[in-house]
Amino acid sequence: MDLSGRKLFIANRGEIAVRINRAAKSLGMTVAQGYSEADGDMLAVRLADQAVEIGPPHATKSYLDIVRVVEAAKSAGADAVHPGYGFLSENAEFAAAVEAAGMIFVGPSAETIARMGDKAKAREAAEAAGVPIAxxxxxxxxxxxxxxxxxxxxxxxxxxxxxxxxxxxxxxxxxxxxxxxxxxxxxxxxxxxxxxxxxxxxxxMIAHARHVEVQILGDGQSAVHLFERECSLQRRRQKVWEEAPAACLPQATRERICAVSVRLAEAVGYRGAGTLEYLYDPERDAFYFMEMNTRIQVEHPVTEMVTGADLVAEMIRIAFGEPLRFEQSGIALSGHAIEVRVNAEDPASNFMPFPGVAQKMRVPENVRFDTMLYEGYAIPPFYDSLIGKLIVHGSSREEALQKLREALAEMEIEGLKTTLPLYRALADDPDVQADNTTTKFLEAWLETNAIKAA
Amino acid sequence: MAKQIRSPLPGIFYRRPAPDQPPFVEDGGSVEAGTVVGLVEVMKSFHEVVAEEAGTNVRFVAENEQPITVGVVLAEMD
The missing domain is CATH 3.30.1490.20 (ATP-grasp fold, A domain)
Incomplete structure (x- = not known):
């Protein structure tokens, strides 16, 4: 499908806006970027062909204002709107408003968002499709x-x-x-x-659980999986470190969890990129469906690194009506990938947000760093503290960990406090190296190891 | 000279603990050292702003939900 010259409006900010821009450009599209008054200097604005202001700094008055965002996209002459993650990405009313204004919403239908976004209804849909639920x-x-x-x-x-x-x-x-x-x-x-x-x-409540999630692509008719991710390392229920595949899964379990995920995606006629989140109980070798995210996820790059797919480009193609370009048999796992979320927070001071000015940056070669930063960029205090994602790939988990350690040793962002020291300490931790973690691991670890992470 | 309460952080200033609750401190009210006078939301986390000294007749200069920078005067008092 030729999308060259078609215009994509990005209704998001930060690193994901940069990521979406890159995917759109790879498809030959023109990019219009929405931005709040506080975001005029952001990298995604600089990279866009056109930028439209959508309101005051506070997200409820800009990035979360459905009427303003739809008007901005319309005034830019956009063919489609990509919502990214967070903000309006799982808002059924927004998806419907974009379509009602004659544009394409890059994601599932408003009906699917409403159904799978209601956790109780999603559980029912999962159960009906034969997916195990807690x-x-x-x-x-x-x-x-x-x-x-x-x-x-x-x-x-x-x-x-x-x-x-x-x-x-x-x-x-x-x-x-x-x-x-x-x-x-x-x-x-x-x-x-x-x-x-x-x-x-x-x-x-499943004690000693691991967080495992399956990446899905669907075109409304059929769906495929792109294997799973492991995201047990969480702080305050926010993921900080993600891997693909989940090394803790026996191969038979991997096949089962991926197969039932495809079944659920097809049962709801899923269109676009989506993720089914599960708790995995290693003692029982059992998994339970938790919820579905009907959008691209922060941690999607680890899946891209082990499958070679460009998930953001694929979801745009699907939104424009292109059928799935993959057969399940054509998607293979290659090696192991790890992502760490770099936040502008001070791990030495209880993760206090640090919205400073990025100075000189040293980013190692041979790694992927999805970021919104450039030298001299002043991070606004109004939004999430995620400033970038460091992603490494190796032929095995051990090799990926080794590459991560090397990259973290080299990486430097002057002018900011970041969570990089936390990842240096975690990458050296014997339990992390042995893949011996649960969703409760990191908070307990921080109780006794805070000093190492500082 | 009037005493001032300044913001220790950049972000969004809130005068109320929640939208449906009364302000921490009413205009014209008084505070002790350590009294919470508002919240600053910085990168999705909320931090209390406390008065560093006692004062009376507090007059807020910053509005509720106003974007602010570090050191900006939030209120004046006697």
């Missing part, structure tokens, strides 16, 4: 009494989750009926305030 409530729980009744079949400890939530927000853990009585009303009002939807559901 024991939990049958859809939403409306009252404390319902919750206590449902808890009998689930068992404690369990998690109270917001149906409209995601990214780990609003999760509470209950150990008994009394906890439920106390926490359900709290969780309901918090979910109501945060998401405008107080719906809750319950799910069994």
């Amino acid at each position: 024991p939990g409530s049958d859809g939403r729980v409306e009252t404390v009494e319902d919750a206590i009744e449902a808890a009998k079949g689930i068992g404690y400890p369990l998690m109270i989750k917001a149906a409209a939530g995601g990214g780990g927000r609003g999760i509470r853990v209950a150990d008994n009926d009394d906890d439920l009585k106390r926490l359900v009303p709290q969780a309901r009002s918090e979910a109501e305030a945060a998401f405008g939807d107080g719906g809750l559901y319950l799910e069994r």
Whole structure:
């Protein structure tokens, strides 16, 4: 399909806007970049053919303002809108508004976003497609009494989750009926305030779990998987270090988790790039569906490094109506990739945000560094602290780790406090080297190793 | 000369703990050293702004949800 001359509006900022720009240019497209008043100097604006201001610094008044973003894209004469991750990327109303304005939304349909974005409905869809789910409530729980009744079949400890939530927000853990009585009303009002939807559901807490997720591409008719990622190293439920593939999975389990993911994607007629997130219990060799993300993810590069696919370019092609360009048999795993998220935060000071000015940078050769930085760039304080992603690839996990250690030793960003020291310490840690981690690992590790990460 | 409360951080200034709650300190109110007068949201994390000294008749110069830089005067007081 020839997309040359077609115009893509990027409704995002930071490193992902730069990444989308690169994919669009590789397809010969023209790029219009949306930006807030605080982002006039950002790299994605400099790289774009055209830039349109979309409002004040605060994201609710710019990047999250559906009316303004759609107007900006329309005024730029865009054929399509790419939402990136975060902001409006999983907002069904936004997807519908883009289409209603006569443009293409780069992602699934508004209906699919609404369905898979509701965690309780997504669980139901997963169960219907034969995907294992953690024991939990049958859809939403409306009252404390319902919750206590449902808890009998689930068992404690369990998690109270917001149906409209995601990214780990609003999760509470209950150990008994009394906890439920106390926490359900709290969780309901918090979910109501945060998401405008107080719906809750319950799910069994899996101790010692690993986070494994499967990358999907679908064209609305059929779907393929691009294998899985392992993202157990998390702080405050935010991933900080991701790998592909998940070395902890036995081959038979890998085949099963990827196959059921394709089944679920096809069952919902999935179009675009998506990720199915699971908890994996290594002791039982069992996995449980958690949620689906209906967008490109921060950690997509590790999948690109082990499969050779350009996920962002593929999702643009699919959005313009091109059928999948891969057969499942044509997608092979090659080697091992690791990504670390570099944040402008000070690990020596409880990860205090550090929105400074980037000075001289030394980025090693033979690594991939997806970044928004350039020398002299002043990082605005209004947005996420992610400033770049360092990605390495090796023929094995050991080789990838070795390359990561070398790259981290060489890498330098003057003028900023960053989380690079944390990754230097983690890359030297015996448990990380032995792949002996769970989703609880990093926070416990930080309790005793804070000094090493500083 | 009026005393000043300055922002220790850049970001977005909030006068209320949550949109549906009253301000930490009303205009014309008074503070002790250590009283929380607002929040600054910097890179999605919230940090309290505290008065470093006691004062009366607090007059906010910065508006709720205003983007601010380090050292900007948030309020004046006697």
